[in-house]
Amino acid sequence: xxxxxxxxxxxxxxxxxxxxxxxxxxxxxxxxxxxxxxxxxxxxxxxxxxxxxxxxxxxxxxxxxxxxxxxxxxxxxxxxxxxxxxxxxxxxxxxxxxxxxxxxxxxxxxxxxxx
Numbered sequence: 001x002x003x004x005x006x007x008x009x010x011x012x013x014x015x016x017x018x019x020x021x022x023x024x025x026x027x028x029x030x031x032x033x034x035x036x037x038x039x040x041x042x043x044x045x046x047x048x049x050x051x052x053x054x055x056x057x058x059x060x061x062x063x064x065x066x067x068x069x070x071x072x073x074x075x076x077x078x079x080x081x082x083x084x085x086x087x088x089x090x091x092x093x094x095x096x097x098x099x100x101x102x103x104x105x106x107x108x109x110x111x112x113x114x115x
Contacts, residue, residue, distance in 0.1 A: 015051060022047040
């Protein structure tokens with residue numbers, strides 16, 4: 001289902017945003033003095049009308065469209081394994097050279113008394 005977050009569509013978030021803004025406006029307007037205080041009713045009725053319109057006239061159908069099965073094809077299969085083989089060969093060569101020139105390097109004893 002495209003365009004959903006947590007299993008719900010964009011309309012639920014739109015309604016939540018609408019009512020959060022209406023609640024904020026109602027709290028702000030309730031602190032006002034005079035005629036502005038009564039505009040809370042108009043804000044609330046406007047939000048109620050917008051909500052009913054959004055609920056009564058949905059944009060999508062109730063049943064989701066059947067999903068088409070997508071076949072995943074790996075087009076870089078051979079190139080990926082060639083690169084992996086090349087990197088393994090370089091790693092093994094570097095490990096071999098490390099063993100020869102660093103780990104197996106002879107350590108000569110220093111004389112106890114200088115001659």
